[in-house]
Amino acid sequence: xxxxxxxxxxxxxxxxxxxxxxxxxxxxxxxxxxxxxxxxxxxxxxxxxxxxxxxxxxxxxxxxxxxxxxxxxxxxxxxxxxxxxxxxxxxxxxxxxxxxxxxxxxxxxxxxxxxxxxxxxxxxxxxxxxxxxxxxxxxxxxxxxxxxxxxxxxxxxxxxxxxxxxxxxxxxxxxxxxxxxxxxxxxxxxxxxx
Amino acid sequence: xxxxxxxxxxxxxxxxxxxxxxxxxxxxxxxxxxxxxxxxxxxxxxxxxxxxxxxxxxxxxxxxxxxxxxxxxxxxxxxxxxxxxxxxxxxxxxxxxxxxxxxxxxxxxxxxxxxxxxxxxxxxxxxxxxxxxxxxxxxxxxxxxxxxxxxxxxxxxxxxxxxxxxxxxxxxxxxxxxxxxxxxxxxxxxxxxx
Numbered sequence: 001x002x003x004x005x006x007x008x009x010x011x012x013x014x015x016x017x018x019x020x021x022x023x024x025x026x027x028x029x030x031x032x033x034x035x036x037x038x039x040x041x042x043x044x045x046x047x048x049x050x051x052x053x054x055x056x057x058x059x060x061x062x063x064x065x066x067x068x069x070x071x072x073x074x075x076x077x078x079x080x081x082x083x084x085x086x087x088x089x090x091x092x093x094x095x096x097x098x099x100x101x102x103x104x105x106x107x108x109x110x111x112x113x114x115x116x117x118x119x120x121x122x123x124x125x126x127x128x129x130x131x132x133x134x135x136x137x138x139x140x141x142x143x144x145x146x147x148x149x150x151x152x153x154x155x156x157x158x159x160x161x162x163x164x165x166x167x168x169x170x171x172x173x174x175x176x177x178x179x180x181x182x183x184x185x186x187x188x189x190x191x192x193x194x
Numbered sequence: 195x196x197x198x199x200x201x202x203x204x205x206x207x208x209x210x211x212x213x214x215x216x217x218x219x220x221x222x223x224x225x226x227x228x229x230x231x232x233x234x235x236x237x238x239x240x241x242x243x244x245x246x247x248x249x250x251x252x253x254x255x256x257x258x259x260x261x262x263x264x265x266x267x268x269x270x271x272x273x274x275x276x277x278x279x280x281x282x283x284x285x286x287x288x289x290x291x292x293x294x295x296x297x298x299x300x301x302x303x304x305x306x307x308x309x310x311x312x313x314x315x316x317x318x319x320x321x322x323x324x325x326x327x328x329x330x331x332x333x334x335x336x337x338x339x340x341x342x343x344x345x346x347x348x349x350x351x352x353x354x355x356x357x358x359x360x361x362x363x364x365x366x367x368x369x370x371x372x373x374x375x376x377x378x379x380x381x382x383x384x385x386x387x388x
Contacts, residue, residue: 020214023273030273037228043344043369078371079217079224080274150237174384175237176377177272183370183377190368 002189003144004039004052004182005116008032009151011056013064015092022084027058031149033083034179038186040070041078047186054087055113065111066090073105114160120144124166127181128152131168134188141194145185147178196383197338198233198246198376199310202226203345205250207258209286216278221252225343227277228373232380234264235272241380248281249307259305260284267299308354314338318360321375322346325362328382335388339379341372 010027022030032054039052047070054066066087068076075086090102099107117124123140127147146153146161153161171184204221216224226248233246241264248260260281262270269280284296293301311318317334321341340347340355347355365378 020275023271023276034231034272037371038374041371041374043371045369077217078228081214082217172381172384173387174381175239176381177231177235177237180232180235180377180381183374184381186374187366187368187370187378190366193367 001142002047002050002186002194003120003122003142004035004050004185005055005113005144005146006032006035006052006149006178007055007113007147007153007157008057008149009154010058011054011149012058013056013061013091015088015090017088019081019084019088022080026084028150029056029084029087030080031178033080033087034177035182036068036076036083037078037080038179038182039068040073040076046070046073046076050186053116055111055116063110063112064091064095065109065116067099067107067109069105069107071105075103076105113157117144117160117164124161124164126153126158126161126166126168127171127185128168129170129175131170134169134171134185137167137169139189139192139194143194145182147181149178195336196241196244196380196388197314197316197336198229198244198379199307199338199340200226200229200246200248200343200372201307201341201347201351202248202250202252202343203348204252205248205343206252207250207255207285209282209284211282213275213278213282216274222344223250223278223281224274225372226250227274227281228371229376230262230270230277231272231274232373232376234262234267234270240264240267240270244380247310249305249310257304257306258285258289259303259310261293261301261303263299263301265299269297270299307351311338311354311358318355318358320347320352320355320360320362321365321379322362323364323369325364328363328365328379331361331363333383333386333388337388339376341375343372
């Protein structure tokens with residue numbers, strides 16, 4: 001399993017937003033929608049061995065975590081608007097304990113960033129410019145890749161990563177959008193067949 | 195200069211489409227919009243030394259070519275909908291001879307695929323699964339990368355590439371979406387500072 005975790009620092013935690021203004025009215029949920037595309041889509045296929053957690057920290061009910069599971073996903077299309085509609089459906093579900101299934105392969109919970117990490121118990125990779133080059137890094141099976149949305153991780157979030165012995169890894173000389181980072185990681189792991 | 199050319203085999207050649215249905219009503223123009231995002235966006239910046247040609251072959255007035263020039267671009271945002279609006283504006287312009295400027299950095303013309311290639315006169319790279327590995331390939335400055343949208347290039351298009359001595363290059367073991375291919379190429383060229 002290949003896993004991505006992305007923190008949406010301002011991303012809305014209710015389904016009360018317009019699909020016509022995903023960029024302006026959602027706390028940059030659009031960034032996370034592009035991450036979903038990068039995580040799962042191959043040409044004519046979906047990466048079934050991959051999952052992503054979107055940790056949403058915006059108003060009105062932070063935190064909420066949306067968990068997408070490649071092996072179960074249905075109804076996912078590559079465009080932002082239809083993916084936005086699936087995520088909006090998930091955010092309309094009532095969340096109390098545990099993960100609630102919204103549509104096939106899409107779950108929503110009240111998990112924090114640390115809750116997600118705690119449950120995974122695997123090698124954690126923090127994607128950031130100052131790290132070791134990904135091409136020179138050894139990975140375990142089931143590595144988990146953590147990245148921020150359009151904002152870097154906060155100091156507190158970095159402290160949590162440190163507690164879980166995260167290794168910092170860089171993807172190249174330029175600071176890239178989160179979705180582009182996921183594409184690069186997928187390509188590198190594909191080449192190693194991890 | 196880094197240049198991408200992507201052929202939209204069914205992509206609409208008029209601005210007569212709804213921004214609320216970019217995936218369904220545009221001959222998969224949404225694929226090309228994601229290619230624009232991958233071509234130009236860095237975190238907090240735009241790649242000014244990069245350009246892309248979208249060769250649109252769908253109804254009602256094929257061919258039309260949209261040319262985006264990084265050094266001149268304004269008003270480009272990373273989301274699909276607002277990029278779709280810019281391209282729709284370009285497709286509403288009357289096109290006769292030469293490139294017509296629609297908005298800063300966005301031009302529209304009646305150029306064919308071969309017209310675009312003919313004018314470039316540089317090393318042409320055809321991105322396809324059966325090629326040599328990009329990581330083992332030497333590139334000239336100003337290389338041009340050609341790829342299809344959600345369909346492979348036709349035999350006739352491949353013949354044109356052959357005429358211009360295109361070299362076939364592969365990005366990895368999986369067949370990826372066009373926008374993901376562009377991200378991988380950008381990362382590889384960034385690493386080489388080409």
